[in-house]
Amino acid sequence: MMNNLITILPSYGAAVLVTLEVSVLAALLGIAGGFVINALRLRFTRSLALPYGFFVWLIRGTPYLSQLVVIYFGLPALGVTMSAVQATIVSLALYSSAYFAEIFRAAWNSVPHGQLEAAQVFGISRWARFRVIELPQAAAFALPLLANQVILVIKESSVASIITVPELTMTASGIVSATYTYIGPYALLIVAYWLLTQAVSLLAQQVSARIPFLRKTS
Amino acid sequence: MNDPDFLAHAASYLPQLLQGALTTLWLSALAVVCGFFAGIFIYTMSVSQSRLLSTAARVHVSMFRGTPVLVQLLVFYYVPSALGLDLPGAVAAAIALSLNTAAYQSQILGVGFRSIPRGQIEAAVTFNLTRRQTLWYIEVPQVVRTTLPALVSEMIDVIKASAVVSVISVTDLMRVGQQLSSSTYRPLEAYSLAACFYLGITTLLSITGHVYSRYATRRG
Numbered sequence: 001m002m003n004n005l006i007t008i009l010p011s012y013g014a015a016v017l018v019t020l021e022v023s024v025l026a027a028l029l030g031i032a033g034g035f036v037i038n039a040l041r042l043r044f045t046r047s048l049a050l051p052y053g054f055f056v057w058l059i060r061g062t063p064y065l066s067q068l069v070v071i072y073f074g075l076p077a078l079g080v081t082m083s084a085v086q087a088t089i090v091s092l093a094l095y096s097s098a099y100f101a102e103i104f105r106a107a108w109n110s111v112p113h114g115q116l117e118a119a120q121v122f123g124i125s126r127w128a129r130f131r132v133i134e135l136p137q138a139a140a141f142a143l144p145l146l147a148n149q150v151i152l153v154i155k156e157s158s159v160a161s162i163i164t165v166p167e168l169t170m171t172a173s174g175i176v177s178a179t180y181t182y183i184g185p186y187a188l189l190i191v192a193y194w195l196l197t198q199a200v201s202l203l204a205q206q207v208s209a210r211i212p213f214l215r216k217t218s
Numbered sequence: 219m220n221d222p223d224f225l226a227h228a229a230s231y232l233p234q235l236l237q238g239a240l241t242t243l244w245l246s247a248l249a250v251v252c253g254f255f256a257g258i259f260i261y262t263m264s265v266s267q268s269r270l271l272s273t274a275a276r277v278h279v280s281m282f283r284g285t286p287v288l289v290q291l292l293v294f295y296y297v298p299s300a301l302g303l304d305l306p307g308a309v310a311a312a313i314a315l316s317l318n319t320a321a322y323q324s325q326i327l328g329v330g331f332r333s334i335p336r337g338q339i340e341a342a343v344t345f346n347l348t349r350r351q352t353l354w355y356i357e358v359p360q361v362v363r364t365t366l367p368a369l370v371s372e373m374i375d376v377i378k379a380s381a382v383v384s385v386i387s388v389t390d391l392m393r394v395g396q397q398l399s400s401s402t403y404r405p406l407e408a409y410s411l412a413a414c415f416y417l418g419i420t421t422l423l424s425i426t427g428h429v430y431s432r433y434a435t436r437r438g
Contacts, residue, residue, distance in 0.1 A: 061374075061420040063381035065392060066413040073399065074406030151284075158286035162385060169289055182300035186293050190285050197284040 005184050008175050015171035016192055022085065022167060023154045026092035030153065031146065033093060034100025041101070042108065052101075059098035064156045067091050072163050088160040096153050103149060107142035108134070136213035143214055147204030151197045158193070168192055228411060231398055238394030239415050245308065245390065246377045249315035250323075253376075254369075256316060257323030258358065261331060264324065275324070282321035288382045290314045295386045311383040319376050326368045330361030363434065370427030374420045381416070391415050 041052045059067070071094075072087035082090060111134050119129045161170035172189040176182055208214040264275035282290065294317075295310040305313075334357055342352040362369070384393035395412030399405040 057421070058417065061417040061424075062413045063378040063392065063416055065381040065384075066395070066409060066416060069395070069399075070406065070409045070413060074409050077404070077406040155286040158288045159382060161288070162382075169286065169292070172289075173292065176296065180300075182297050186289075186297060189289055190281065190293070193285040193289060194281065198280075 004179070004181060005188060008185060008188070011171055011175065012168070012188060012192060015166065015168045016196070018085075018165065019154065019157055019167040019196070022088050022092065022160060022165065023150070023157045026089050026096060026157070027150045027153045029089070029093035030096030030100050030149075033097030034102075034104055037097060037101040038104035038108070041105070056098045056102060059095055060102075064091070064095050065159050065162065067095055068159060068163065084160070084163045084165045087163065088157065088165050092153060092157060092160075095156070096149060099149050099152070100146070103142055103145045104138075106145070107138040110141040111137045140208070140214045143204060143208050147200055151200050154196055154200065155193070227402075228407075231408075231411065234394050234398065235391065235411065235415055238389060238391040238412075239419065241308075241389055242377060242380055242391040242416075243419065245311060245315065245383065245388070246373070246380050248312050249319055249380070250373050250376055252312070252316035253319030253323050254327075256320035257327050258353075260320055260324035261328050262353070264328070265331075278317075279321045279324060282318050283325075287314070287318055287379045288385070290318055291382055291386060307383070307386040307388045310386060311380070311388050315376060315380060315383075318379070319372060322372055322375070323369070326365050326372060327361055329368075330365040331357060333364055334360055366434070367427060367431050370423060374423055377419060377423070378416065 037052065037055070041048050068087065068091045071091045072082065072084065075082070075087075115133055116129055119133055124132075157167060158169040160167055161173060164170060168189060172185045175185045179185070260275045260278060263271045264279075266272055291311060291314045294314040295305065295307060298305045298310070338356060339352060342356050347356070380390060381392040383390055384396060387393070389397075391412055395409050398411070399408035402408060
């Protein structure tokens with residue numbers, strides 16, 4: 001049993017890298033996308049309120065798996081063909097961008113409006129208001145939520161095993177069906193995901209402890 | 219059988235889709251209800267004096283929140299069968315989803331439990347209520363009322379998470395979408411139609427939650 005576990009470790013190592021590659025890329029794209037979406041929403045409050053609401057409603061109202069299969073199996077009918085890994089990254093980025101946009105929205109709303117008005121009265125420039133007043137407080141608010149969402153992205157990436165992306169879950173299932181051993185490979189799979197998600201939440205805690213303005217004052 | 223006019227035939231797929239939606243709904247409802255009671259149990263374990271019980275509760279919550287639902291599902295489907303206990307897909311799915319949402323619900327309910335003023339519990343002790351009576355007649359009703367919005371959104375999360383049970387051949391909404399996709403060769407339409415059903419279910423639930431919480435706040 002122990003020997004078996006040691007022989008399958010290298011394939012898990014490779015699979016962790018695939019899971020990380022897919023989720024990190026998707027999370028970065030999702031954060032950037034969510035940030036831009038929220039910025040556009042703030043800039044064009046009136047005209048974008050409806051499309052923004054529709055986008056968030058659509059993404060948050062359906063399972064990630066159904067978004068993945070629409071993009072991977074459905075879009076080729078419209079002439080958009082992607083590899084399984086590409087479809088996973090694109091769908092996961094799209095999916096998480098809605099959640100990230102909502103996090104940024106809540107973070108921006110968490111800064112009391114009176115502070116900005118006071119700053120304006122004191123003649124502080126728009127850029128300085130953003131940099132010194134809004135950004136630090138919004139970042140402190142958003143950081144734990146962002147970490148939580150990144151953890152969700154890592155967990156959702158397991159669904160990509162259904163379209164045969166060779167990430168952790170796919171690799172474990174392959175080993176299970178090739179060796180007919182269940183407990184070892186699955187135990188290792190659970191440990192691998194648990195360590196990944198634990199690492200993200202520890203990292204977020206470290207970051208917020210090290211950087212003074214990220215420490216929540218309230 | 220290449221179906222050129224999927225949308226024209228969409229009506230004929232409705233019974234199948236409704237059947238799948240029903241499976242998704244009862245499976246999720248079962249998981250949420252079982253998860254609610256298990257969640258209360260896990261919360262009471264986590265605040266118990268016994269170091270062993272509170273550690274067990276912490277491990278459960280950390281494991282189920284730190285790993286994907288899909289993995290939990292595969293474990294509950296394949297590991298029992300390896301040990302000689304063949305669980306039907308629907309049973310494995312119900313167990314995995316219940317234990318998963320129990321971990322989340324224990325956290326949600328914990329917030330509610332902690333918001334109950336200490337004096338109420340002390341009053342209950344004074345009135346000679348047993349620990350169990352205090353829990354079910356004094357704490358739980360208030361906890362449910364204060365955490366209802368979070369519980370509704372957890373319910374929506376469970377419905378969405380339940381889409382992965384299609385991989386262990388439970389004929390839920392997602393699985394019906396797959397079947398339609400492979401029988402009509404129209405994956406875009408079939409999967410989009412299934413997604414619309416999910417959207418309908420989650421939207422209805424979220425509206426119900428909003429209406430109820432508005433009604434509850436007005437009642438005070």
